Amino acid sequence: MSAPTGGSAAAHSFLSRFEGLKSRLPGAAAPREAAAASFAAAGLPGRGLEAWKYTSLQPMADASFHEPFSLLAPCEELLALVPPPALALDAPRLVFRDGRLRADLSNPPDFFSSFSTAPELDADPRPLVALNTMLAEDGAVLDLPAGVDGGTLLLIHLASDLHGQPTAAHPRHIIRLGTGARLDLVEICVGTGCYLHNPVFRISLAANAALSHVRLQDESTAGFHLASIDVSAGAGALYDGFTFNAGSRLGRAETIATLAGPGARIHLDAAQLLRGRQHGDITTIIRHAAPHGASRQGVRHVLDGHARGVFAGRIEVARGAQKTDGYQMNQALLLSPDAEIDCKPELEIFADDVKCSHGATVGELDADQLFYLRARGVPAATARLMLIRAFLDDAIEGLEDPAVRATLAHVVDQRWSEPAL
Amino acid sequence: MSTLRIEGLHARIGDTEILHGIDLVVPAGEVHAIMGPNGSGKSTLSYVLSGRDGYEVTAGRALLGEQDLLAMEPEARAAAGLFLAFQYPVELPGVGNANFLRTALNAVRRARGEEELDAVRFLKLARAAMKSLAMADDMLKRQVNVGFSGGEKKRNEVLQMAILQPSLAILDETDSGLDIDALKIVADGVNALRGPQFSALVITHYQRLLDYIVPDRVHVLANGRIIRSGGPELAAELEAHGYAQIVAEAA
Ligand SMILES: Nc1ncnc2c1ncn2[C@@H]1O[C@H](COP(=O)(O)OP(=O)(O)O)[C@@H](O)[C@H]1O
Numbered sequence: 216m217s218a219p220t221g222g223s224a225a226a227h228s229f230l231s232r233f234e235g236l237k238s239r240l241p242g243a244a245a246p247r248e249a250a251a252a253s254f255a256a257a258g259l260p261g262r263g264l265e266a267w268k269y270t271s272l273q274p275m276a277d278a279s280f281h282e283p284f285s286l287l288a289p290c291e292e293l294l295a296l297v298p299p300p301a302l303a304l305d306a307p308r309l310v311f312r313d314g315r316l317r318a319d320l321s322n323p324p325d326f327f328s329s330f331s332t333a334p335e336l337d338a339d340p341r342p343l344v345a346l347n348t349m350l351a352e353d354g355a356v357l358d359l360p361a362g363v364d365g366g367t368l369l370l371i372h373l374a375s376d377l378h379g380q381p382t383a384a385h386p387r388h389i390i391r392l393g394t395g396a397r398l399d400l401v402e403i404c405v406g407t408g409c410y411l412h413n414p415v416f417r418i419s420l421a422a423n424a425a426l427s428h429v430r431l432q433d434e435s436t437a438g439f440h441l442a443s444i445d446v447s448a449g450a451g452a453l454y455d456g457f458t459f460n461a462g463s464r465l466g467r468a469e470t471i472a473t474l475a476g477p478g479a480r481i482h483l484d485a486a487q488l489l490r491g492r493q494h495g496d497i498t499t500i501i502r503h504a505a506p507h508g509a510s511r512q513g514v515r516h517v518l519d520g521h522a523r524g525v526f527a528g529r530i531e532v533a534r535g536a537q538k539t540d541g542y543q544m545n546q547a548l549l550l551s552p553d554a555e556i557d558c559k560p561e562l563e564i565f566a567d568d569v570k571c572s573h574g575a576t577v578g579e580l581d582a583d584q585l586f587y588l589r590a591r592g593v594p595a596a597t598a599r600l601m602l603i604r605a606f607l608d609d610a611i612e613g614l615e616d617p618a619v620r621a622t623l624a625h626v627v628d629q630r631w632s633e634p635a636l
Numbered sequence: 637m638s639t640l641r642i643e644g645l646h647a648r649i650g651d652t653e654i655l656h657g658i659d660l661v662v663p664a665g666e667v668h669a670i671m672g673p674n675g676s677g678k679s680t681l682s683y684v685l686s687g688r689d690g691y692e693v694t695a696g697r698a699l700l701g702e703q704d705l706l707a708m709e710p711e712a713r714a715a716a717g718l719f720l721a722f723q724y725p726v727e728l729p730g731v732g733n734a735n736f737l738r739t740a741l742n743a744v745r746r747a748r749g750e751e752e753l754d755a756v757r758f759l760k761l762a763r764a765a766m767k768s769l770a771m772a773d774d775m776l777k778r779q780v781n782v783g784f785s786g787g788e789k790k791r792n793e794v795l796q797m798a799i800l801q802p803s804l805a806i807l808d809e810t811d812s813g814l815d816i817d818a819l820k821i822v823a824d825g826v827n828a829l830r831g832p833q834f835s836a837l838v839i840t841h842y843q844r845l846l847d848y849i850v851p852d853r854v855h856v857l858a859n860g861r862i863i864r865s866g867g868p869e870l871a872a873e874l875e876a877h878g879y880a881q882i883v884a885e886a887a
């Protein structure tokens with residue numbers, strides 16, 4: 216019997232990796248086999264799927280992804296890619312290399328355990344989650360008991376190709392906050408060369424818990440970043456998510472956030488700075504399943520060269536979710552005539568007493584503002600950067616931790632000063 | 637030395653010629669006023685000299701000292717010593733005034749081969765300049781011109797001028813919208829720079845400003861041409877008789 220191919224060279228390489236690896240993967244075999252069967256049947260998600268209308272995985276379909284060599288590989292060069300203000304954070308840190316924990320580089324907090332010691336795998340038919348379920352070897356499991364303030368935690372993911380060959384990492388992160396628990400998670404993804412980073416997050420917040428989750432996706436511009444994030448917020452809980460995309464050739468973060476208890480709050484703010492031929496997709500579904508919930512989404516894109524930004528944001532309000540307050544705003548700055556933004560807001564409202572608004576703007580850098588700066592002696596390139604930063608700062612300034620704001624500002628300057636692909 | 641020399645300058649916006657041949661010399665150390673009715677081309681002249689997009693120079697030239705202004709990028713003109721106080725200062729949401737001023741100053745200093753100022757030295761300089769312009773310290777923390785009153789915007793222009801120390805300043809109706817106290821402060825700001833290394837082109841509608849910044853020469857611009865030039869008394873004549881008579885005489 217021949218192994219199923221899943222259609223593309225990439226899918227085939229994942230399935231053969233599973234065949235070779237499965238006897239050594241931690242945990243029960245059944246959910247992995249089920250995920251493999253589902254992934255083999257579906258293959259990589261194609262544009263026929265509504266959720267993938269604006270993002271094609273064709274650029275990675277022909278690549279064969281290899282097993283990374285990550286447990287002993289030197290990491291100094293990759294760690295040097297992490298913005299200095301983040302490394303200076305006085306916080307415990309988890310460093311993953313190619314999807315596996317590097318204990319030698321980490322100082323975990325006591326609420327951490329490794330996914331590999333007791334894998335919890337649920338059935339989720341979405342192709343990228345199934346791919347992760349099939350191959351996840353490790354990840355951060357963060358269990359905060361009721362009332363505990365976990366402070367700040369740095370979650371760093373390092374990745375690289377292997378002697379020019381693409382590699383793939385599928386970490387599985389599980390975060391559970393007990394009643395009233397708090398955590399500020401700062402996640403940073405960097406790397407070099409071509410690889411796939413396909414993380415899955417399972418996040419559940421009990422009543423009145425609060426998680427701040429800042430994601431800095433600063434992957435290699437030859438790499439692929441495909442994140443699937445599921446959030447469930449209980450009564451009065453807050454998920455305060457902020458994603459910043461500056462890296463990867465093709466990046467996508469799909470977040471499905473459910474306001475499961477009354478008075479839950481979800482923030483899914485995001486910003487991206489894309490240049491050259493980068494493609495960045497922010498896809499979100501916010502499900503208001505309980506009354507008195509509030510969700511907020513401010514998304515800002517700065518798109519240069521031939522870059523393409525996608526924002527697909529869907530807000531669903533269930534019949535019983537009265538007094539829901541939903542706000543969504545998508546703003547794009549196009550720096551070149553070849554840059555492109557696709558925006559798809561969707562509201563699906565089954566309750567009658569709700570307040571939901573959404574809006575979108577698309578513009579260019581303001582010629583009068585540029586001239587004003589240049590007339591004061593500021594060189595054109597610096598003037599453009601100042602205006603771009605001002606546009607992004609509007610999104611960034613809501614972040615509480617100054618070190619986190621400095622981290623993002625550092626990345627903006629860094630990315631803007633290097634030549635685009 | 638930084639004499640401004642404008643010769644036979646014709647400029648158009650799209651298909652419409654606005655400046656029909658301007659000849660003007662402002663020697664170093666002198667302050668000249670340009671007066672004229674609305675729509676005569678005063679702002680157009682200031683924008684052409686400072687390098688704003690959208691204007692096509694079809695004939696003539698403009699030199700600052702030996703430098704061919706019209707061939708330079710706007711930022712190079714600023715570095716060469718040109719400063720335009722805008723008739724309508726531009727708001728820069730998200731850009732802090734202190735960051736803006738320091739970036740501008742250091743860009744200009746770098747281009748002039750001078751060393752850059754660190755934050756401490758810059759703040760000292762900025763605070764001193766603000767004090768002499770009777771500006772509140774919190775102005776530095778605000779976003780550039782955002783939520784500023786008309787008078788605050790104009791004062792912010794003069795602050796930028798005081799900090800950048802140009803050799804040629806063009807003030808485009810910096811007096812409009814100012815009450816008499818603010819007008820005096822602005823005039824003091826300009827007069828403080830006066831000296832052999834500084835010249836100015838003061839564009840104004842009213843004689844009032846010229847009571848405080850006494851010009852060496854006054855020029856009347858109408859329909860894209862300088863139709864009369866004279867001493868400070870010309871401003872008083874215009875104030876008394878209006879532009880209609882002079883424009884009619886010139887036609
Ligand atoms: N962007 C523009 N497009 C077309 N015409 C313009 C533009 N700006 C100014 N003008 C015209 O140029 C002439 C001179 O304008 P301006 O230089 O602003 O005059 P002033 O500053 O003396 O009031 C006016 O007739 C005005 O209508």
Ligand SMILES: [Mg+2]
Binds near residue numbers: 679723809
């Ligand atoms: Mg004008």
